[in-house]
Amino acid sequence: MMSFLLVGLGAAFGGMTRYGLSTFIKGKWPTNFPVATFFINLTGSFLLAFLISSGASxxxxxxxxTGFMGGYTTFSTFQVENIELHLKKKTAVMSSYLLLSFGLGLGCAALGLFLGQFV
Structure with a gap:
């Protein structure tokens, strides 16, 4: 039961953080490129990998x-944004979003795994 409460509490704060950060970023940098989801998923990749390799309990x-990062990062929004870009015929933006998300996401996760070992 305690595990469910920990995951639920973390997910609530992760979702609220994602919403607040996404709203802030979209207000500051309106663009065709999904900057908010891109930033959130990259930082989430780094932070989750860092946590895992740090030996946290x-x-x-x-x-x-599971909780915070599960609520903070968003694969489903990433997918929908790519479909929307495709439907709007913004192929260059969609292609760069896909390539940068996967490439930099893996890089951020690798960096998080590496740095987490030193904590």
């Missing part, structure tokens, strides 16, 4: 990894 992994 199961409690922290449930609260921050």
């Amino acid at each position: 199961e409690t922290w992994q449930l609260l921050l990894g």
